[in-house]
Amino acid sequence: MTVAAQTLPPDLLALxxxxxxxxxxxxxxxxxxxxxxxxxxxxxxxxxxLNLGLVRHEQGEFAKAAKSFERxxxxxxxxxxxxxxxxxxxxQAARFADAIPVLEQARRESPKDxxxxxxxxxxxxxxxxxxxxxxxxxxxxxxxxxxxxxxxALSELQARRSTLLRxxxxxxxxxxxxxxxxxxxxxxxxxxxxxxTVLYRQTLExxxxxPGVRVPLGDLYLEAEDYAAAEDLYREAARREPGSARAQxxxxxxxxxxxxxxxAIQPLQTALRIEPxxxxxxxxxxxxxxxxxxxxxxEAVLQALLDAGPDSELAARTHYQLAHVCRKLGRAAxxxxxxxxYERLTRTP
Amino acid sequence: xxRAATVAMTWCAAIATTLPAVGQIRFEDRREQAGVDFEHAAxxxxxxxxxxxxxxxxxxxxxxxxxxxxxxxxxGGLINRAAHGVRSERDEPVMQNRLYRNxxxxxxxxxxxxxxxxxxxxxRYGMGVAVGDFDNDGLPDLAVTGVGAAAAYRNxxxxxxxxxxxxxxxxxxxxxxAxxxxxxRLELLITRYLDWDFSKHIECLEPIPSYCSPTEHxxxxxxxxxxxxAGTWDxxxxxxxxxxxxxxSLGVAFNDADADGDIDVVVANDSEPQQFLVNDGQGRFVDxxxxxGLALNEDGGRYAGMGVDFQDYDNDxxxxxxxxNLARELYALYVNDGSGVFDYRTRPSGLAGIxxxxxxxxxxxxxxxxxxxxxxFVAQGHVLDTIAETDGALVYEQPPLLARNVGGRFEDVSASxxxxxxxxxxxxxxAFGDLDNDGDLDVVVNILDGKPLALFNETPVDGRRGVxxxxxxxxxxxxxxxxxxxxRSPDGMEQHRFATTAGxxxxxxxxxxxxxxxxxxxxxxxxxxxxxxxxxxxxxxxDDVLVVxxxxxx
Numbered sequence: 001m002t003v004a005a006q007t008l009p010p011d012l013l014a015l016x017x018x019x020x021x022x023x024x025x026x027x028x029x030x031x032x033x034x035x036x037x038x039x040x041x042x043x044x045x046x047x048x049x050l051n052l053g054l055v056r057h058e059q060g061e062f063a064k065a066a067k068s069f070e071r072x073x074x075x076x077x078x079x080x081x082x083x084x085x086x087x088x089x090x091x092q093a094a095r096f097a098d099a100i101p102v103l104e105q106a107r108r109e110s111p112k113d114x115x116x117x118x119x120x121x122x123x124x125x126x127x128x129x130x131x132x133x134x135x136x137x138x139x140x141x142x143x144x145x146x147x148x149x150x151x152x153a154l155s156e157l158q159a160r161r162s163t164l165l166r167x168x169x170x171x172x173x174x175x176x177x178x179x180x181x182x183x184x185x186x187x188x189x190x191x192x193x194x195x196x197t198v199l200y201r202q203t204l205e206x207x208x209x210x211p212g213v214r215v216p217l218g219d220l221y222l223e224a225e226d227y228a229a230a231e232d233l234y235r236e237a238a239r240r241e242p243g244s245a246r247a248q249x250x251x252x253x254x255x256x257x258x259x260x261x262x263x264a265i266q267p268l269q270t271a272l273r274i275e276p277x278x279x280x281x282x283x284x285x286x287x288x289x290x291x292x293x294x295x296x297x298x299e300a301v302l303q304a305l306l307d308a309g310p311d312s313e314l315a316a317r318t319h320y321q322l323a324h325v326c327r328k329l330g331r332a333a334x335x336x337x338x339x340x341x342y343e344r345l346t347r348t349p
Numbered sequence: 350x351x352r353a354a355t356v357a358m359t360w361c362a363a364i365a366t367t368l369p370a371v372g373q374i375r376f377e378d379r380r381e382q383a384g385v386d387f388e389h390a391a392x393x394x395x396x397x398x399x400x401x402x403x404x405x406x407x408x409x410x411x412x413x414x415x416x417x418x419x420x421x422x423x424x425g426g427l428i429n430r431a432a433h434g435v436r437s438e439r440d441e442p443v444m445q446n447r448l449y450r451n452x453x454x455x456x457x458x459x460x461x462x463x464x465x466x467x468x469x470x471x472x473r474y475g476m477g478v479a480v481g482d483f484d485n486d487g488l489p490d491l492a493v494t495g496v497g498a499a500a501a502y503r504n505x506x507x508x509x510x511x512x513x514x515x516x517x518x519x520x521x522x523x524x525x526x527a528x529x530x531x532x533x534r535l536e537l538l539i540t541r542y543l544d545w546d547f548s549k550h551i552e553c554l555e556p557i558p559s560y561c562s563p564t565e566h567x568x569x570x571x572x573x574x575x576x577x578x579a580g581t582w583d584x585x586x587x588x589x590x591x592x593x594x595x596x597x598s599l600g601v602a603f604n605d606a607d608a609d610g611d612i613d614v615v616v617a618n619d620s621e622p623q624q625f626l627v628n629d630g631q632g633r634f635v636d637x638x639x640x641x642g643l644a645l646n647e648d649g650g651r652y653a654g655m656g657v658d659f660q661d662y663d664n665d666x667x668x669x670x671x672x673x674n675l676a677r678e679l680y681a682l683y684v685n686d687g688s689g690v691f692d693y694r695t696r697p698s699g700l701a702g703i704x705x706x707x708x709x710x711x712x713x714x715x716x717x718x719x720x721x722x723x724x725x726f727v728a729q730g731h732v733l734d735t736i737a738e739t740d741g742a743l744v745y746e747q748p749p750l751l752a753r754n755v756g757g758r759f760e761d762v763s764a765s766x767x768x769x770x771x772x773x774x775x776x777x778x779x780a781f782g783d784l785d786n787d788g789d790l791d792v793v794v795n796i797l798d799g800k801p802l803a804l805f806n807e808t809p810v811d812g813r814r815g816v817x818x819x820x821x822x823x824x825x826x827x828x829x830x831x832x833x834x835x836x837r838s839p840d841g842m843e844q845h846r847f848a849t850t851a852g853x854x855x856x857x858x859x860x861x862x863x864x865x866x867x868x869x870x871x872x873x874x875x876x877x878x879x880x881x882x883x884x885x886x887x888x889x890x891x892d893d894v895l896v897v898x899x900x901x902x903x
Contacts, residue, residue, distance in 0.1 A: 324647075
């Protein structure tokens with residue numbers, strides 16, 4: 001404000017200096033009062049509006065800051081570096097439609113300035129311009145990939161895009177397998193398991209070869225304790241999608257629940273070939289081997305599971321299973337050790 | 350405990366020796382024709398006191414010695430909230446227990462009046478019943494449990510019973526008589542559910558008003574009572590090691606798990622580990638359930654154990670355990686491998702697929718189609734009357750379950766076993782016995798807040814027949830409870846059964862030992878009496894009822 005301040009009379013010059021000093025000292029209330037008085041005394045004095053905007057911005061009074069920056073730009077449209085700040089404050093003040101042209105112009109003025117991308121992306125998103133929003137937010141994330149606010153914005157954007165795409169799908173082809181599949185998944189998320197079962201069934205009737213339907217439908221039958229129906233679905237899923245470890249494991253689990261341990265071994269082993277770290281499949285394989293009294297093999301599988309560092313719940317269960325296996329192998333001391341480990345892990349604090 | 354040097358027969362090999370049945374099991378509910386007009390009164394309230402949903406027991410016993418099984422049904426009681434504090438009352442006839450005399454195997458008459466059994470026990474809300482000849486006079490006596498009190502009833506003959514006080518405070522549930530210390534006299538084991546009375550009631554309102562989980566209340570210990578020659582009862586729980594074992598006990602069953610000649614105990618616990626009380630031969634117990642593999646399910650999880658039976662389901666000579674529980678928990682089958690270890694075989698036996706949505710109470714492992722394999726009957730119904738509102742896959746009332754044992758695997762045959770298996774009800778206590786002496790086992794189920802089921806077994810026998818062995822002890826308890834009976838038929842099949850009226854839930858079954866056999870002659874019958882004597886009868890001609898007396902001296 002030094003050059004422009006030369007045109008001020010002494011009393012206003014003193015007021016400007018006091019305002020700036022307060023701003024520099026972080027006494028924003030005092031600074032705002034003085035700069036406000038200055039703008040009233042000299043409404044055309046651009047530096048006063050500019051500095052008042054900066055003070056309001058620091059105070060978190062984004063709506064007021066935006067007004068000051070807007071006034072400064074009205075008086076001096078070529079002011080440099082103001083538009084990114086104004087754009088940011090307009091977004092914070094929820095004036096998204098106003099923010100967009102400001103930030104777009106800032107982008108044109110400084111194409112390499114990535115600080116514009118995040119507020120512009122947010123403004124686009126709030127205005128429903130989701131594709132443009134995605135471009136800006138992705139651009140912003142190249143500079144700050146782990147920024148929490150950016151991650152949250154991207155997550156919200158994806159959810160909005162998902163909702164929009166789902167609405168378009170349901171409106172354009174409501175009886176298509178894709179739409180039925182989508183509605184089934186939404187019903188599961190909403191806890192409407194009966195509806196979900198019907199919709200998954202309808203999906204399969206419309207497209208018997210559609211992947212990704214039989215396993216979640218089988219899960220619904222398993223949840224309803226209808227093991228035979230679940231096994232039918234998992235078996236067919238495992239046949240059609242042989243690369244799915246989940247389908248293989250679920251098939252093995254349903255066979256176990258039906259008391260068909262010998263048949264369960266092959267799909268469980270297949271699941272582990274596809275995903276060797278699938279500990280839930282190891283646990284089930286241990287049970288299947290135990291059903292067949294193949295205790296030594298069961299011990300090897302369960303011990304490997306423990307060595308892989310499962311969570312405490314699975315570890316407790318595995319220790320309990322291993323205690324039984326060791327008893328069957330005649331190793332009472334080892335059985336006691338596993339029971340003690342089980343009790344340690346399950347003890348209520 | 351002495352671990353027996355039992356032949357370690359594998360589970361798979363043992364079951365391969367059983368024969369498939371050829372007939373279809375069928376039961377018919379003839380309660381109305383039989384004249385059993387009892388109706389259980391739970392007296393449900395909006396407060397949902399836990400006692401309202403637990404039901405009551407039933408006993409089948411021949412109180413008058415005419416060779417026909419009579420029926421005793423325990424009632425709940427009136428929950429009176431208008432008086433000073435909440436209490437239960439039994440003064441009204443509709444709240445009382447009922448004794449029905451079996452007239453001719455098909456018709457029954459109410460002989461409660463004047464029997465002395467009307468208001469047992471002490472006006473308290475009724476629960477369970479046990480049967481045993483505790484004074485060794487040849488007449489079966491009773492013990493009746495309730496919430497806050499229990500009483501013994503000595504059978505005086507002529508249809509009259511004399512009450513004897515029991516030192517049994519707390520919520521008594523199932524009970525059973527057995528000679529645990531080998532002195533030839535029966536002791537009484539009473540399970541206690543949890544630390545509850547009306548003053549400790551908790552209102553459970555979330556997510557909807559419902560009966561509270563037992564986890565809201567403290568555990569308690571069970572009771573072991575011994576009758577003196579003077580006719581008084583002493584609490585010997587502490588000396589027996591029972592007092593230090595805590596749980597939330599409902600069902601109880603007995604057998605000699607390790608073939609060491611004494612009687613061991615399995616106790617079904619609700620939400621706590623199951624108990625396996627191993628007898629040291631002197632009537633002192635330690636809970637070996639965790640080490641034996643009986644305490645939990647295969648994942649180390651607890652469940653709501655309610656009914657229990659402890660019999661040899663796979664005919665390998667070692668007793669196995671079935672425990673009923675709530676839906677989504679799977680009825681637990683533990684198979685005894687003869688070395689002190691029990692294998693959890695719920696899934697391999699087929700029980701998982703059959704029982705995942707079932708909630709079971711009174712039950713029995715017994716040969717219902719006379720094919721030599723023990724089948725499974727379960728009285729069912731969920732404990733929560735609001736369960737359908739919180740779990741869409743489950744229902745409150747359920748028909749009973751009938752699962753046939755085919756080579757060690759259970760098959761649900763309920764759909765073809767009669768109309769009663771299609772009728773929803775809240776089954777609780779269940780007792781088993783041959784009501785019409787036609788050789789097969791019938792069932793009586795006490796229905797919560799309803800009329801009981803009197804299920805007569807109408808299974809076509811196809812050349813097989815049933816035999817009931819009535820034991821008469823001399824050095825052993827007079828009613829032979831605690832004997833292990835093994836039979837061998839000419840086809841080489843051996844079957845084993847432990848003589849007991851205990852097991853199931855809150856109930857007492859026929860004291861006679863039942864078997865299904867092919868042909869008219871048994872190669873032999875072997876009895877190991879509780880006194881330690883063994884007795885063998887060879888080439889025994891099969892009759893509907895065989896009476897076997899323990900030799901007076903070894």
